[in-house]
Amino acid sequence: MKRLLDIASAPTRRIVGLMTGTSADGIDAVLVEIEGYGEMTEFRVLAQLTHKLPEKLQADLFLLFQPDALVEDLCQANFALGAALADAALKVIAAGNTVPEEVDLIGSHGQTVRHLPQGNPPSTLQIGEAAVVARHTGIPVISDFRPADLAAGGEGAPLVPLVDVLLFGDPDRGRLLLNIGGIANVTAIPAGATIHHGVLAFDLGPGNALIDAAVQHLTGGTERFDNDGRRAAGGTASEEWVERLLKHEFFRRPPPKSTGREEFGTYYLAELMHQAELSPADLLATLTLFTARSIAAGIERFADPEGELGEVYVSGGGVRNSHLMSLLEEVLAPRHVRPIDDLGVTADSKEALAFAVLANETIMGRAGNVRGATGAKLDAVLGKISLPPLVEQE
Numbered sequence: 001m002k003r004l005l006d007i008a009s010a011p012t013r014r015i016v017g018l019m020t021g022t023s024a025d026g027i028d029a030v031l032v033e034i035e036g037y038g039e040m041t042e043f044r045v046l047a048q049l050t051h052k053l054p055e056k057l058q059a060d061l062f063l064l065f066q067p068d069a070l071v072e073d074l075c076q077a078n079f080a081l082g083a084a085l086a087d088a089a090l091k092v093i094a095a096g097n098t099v100p101e102e103v104d105l106i107g108s109h110g111q112t113v114r115h116l117p118q119g120n121p122p123s124t125l126q127i128g129e130a131a132v133v134a135r136h137t138g139i140p141v142i143s144d145f146r147p148a149d150l151a152a153g154g155e156g157a158p159l160v161p162l163v164d165v166l167l168f169g170d171p172d173r174g175r176l177l178l179n180i181g182g183i184a185n186v187t188a189i190p191a192g193a194t195i196h197h198g199v200l201a202f203d204l205g206p207g208n209a210l211i212d213a214a215v216q217h218l219t220g221g222t223e224r225f226d227n228d229g230r231r232a233a234g235g236t237a238s239e240e241w242v243e244r245l246l247k248h249e250f251f252r253r254p255p256p257k258s259t260g261r262e263e264f265g266t267y268y269l270a271e272l273m274h275q276a277e278l279s280p281a282d283l284l285a286t287l288t289l290f291t292a293r294s295i296a297a298g299i300e301r302f303a304d305p306e307g308e309l310g311e312v313y314v315s316g317g318g319v320r321n322s323h324l325m326s327l328l329e330e331v332l333a334p335r336h337v338r339p340i341d342d343l344g345v346t347a348d349s350k351e352a353l354a355f356a357v358l359a360n361e362t363i364m365g366r367a368g369n370v371r372g373a374t375g376a377k378l379d380a381v382l383g384k385i386s387l388p389p390l391v392e393q394e
Contacts, residue, residue, distance in 0.1 A: 007104045016089045017356030018108040021181040024061045027051040028352040029092035037364040041166050047096030048349040051088035064113045082132030107359025108143040115260040117155035124156045130386035142359040142383040149369040154376030157258035161187040161201035161373040163354040174309035180318025182209040188303040201373035202255035204298040206264040210287045218280045229323025235281030237289040245290045256375030292327035315340040315350035
């Protein structure tokens with residue numbers, strides 16, 4: 001189509017990136033101007049914000065995470081989330097003093113409701129109807145990035161490694177790019193690594209998911225996260241339970257690997273709370289230490305066993321939990337642990353930026369997966385394109 005060819009042939013593209021993470025607490029949105037593609041990618045962030053989800057929609061999404069979720073609820077939430085994604089896109093466009101007519105693309109990850117890379121057949125499902133986003137904004141949308149990698153024999157995750165290498169790799173310094181959303185993942189980038197050589201990335205296990213779920217349960221839903229880690233900091237972690245939790249099979253599984261609420265969700269937490277006689281503060285302290293230790297175990301066992309990558313840059317909601325960050329500094333020493341902000345990108349915008357860059361790679365007809373990260377047997381152009389309805393000419 002001529003419109004897509006014009007976008008691909010332009011010297012620069014304005015792209016909105018949208019990310020709704022495992023925590024389902026809001027939509028991170030970024031408006032970015034991108035020049036080039038692949039190793040020639042250069043970017044400039046024009047605006048960034050987090051769009052809070054309506055409470056009913058958030059509650060509906062959490063119902064979909066349950067094994068007995070209804071197909072009717074799935075259908076309705078898919079379209080409702082599409083409308084919320086469109087709202088987020090329009091807000092970040094306005095925040096960048098831009099109008100939709102000046103934006104070329106939207107890259108939307110959507111909300112993961114199932115991720116079953118070990119299933120038979122392997123499968124994954126992200127919702128947030130892209131046709132609704134395209135209709136409400138008038139902008140072409142690239143969405144549903146993960147299935148193409150699964151079809152190529154990969155796990156469909158993690159997909160951010162390509163962007164980590166393109167934007168944050170360094171010719172002289174080895175780095176670990178750690179993202180702590182609902183699930184934690186890491187990209188290990190040795191000095192001078194390229195997307196085709198030397199990069200390893202995988203999910204580490206729970207990030208904020210278990211901590212957030214515990215807070216919601218303990219407060220009857222009045223709070224959704226441990227603000228700055230204060231509740232956990234006021235408790236005493238059970239070393240016995242941390243060690244028991246670290247015996248989960250996932251932590252021994254070598255990469256490529258990915259995970260989600262299916263392994264570290266409501267039922268996992270309910271079993272722990274049923275068996276462990278811990279006070280609320282001690283439970284949160286235990287879960288936070290477990291999260292930090294599981295991250296460190298994955299890094300030291302698989303990502304950087306020789307301790308050669310001295311810099312750890314952290315993104316995602318976990319950056320706002322100072323207690324968790326302090327634990328990470330302790331368990332990852334002597335590596336230097338810093339927020340991704342130190343590299344010029346805010347912690348909340350990094351993954352939204354990633355899907356803007358992935359959309360840029362897709363419109364240029366380039367592969368967006370890193371086979372060393374997902375385990376795919378083939379390179380894959382990611383995502384599906386949804387065009388806005390044609391405007392009738394009078």
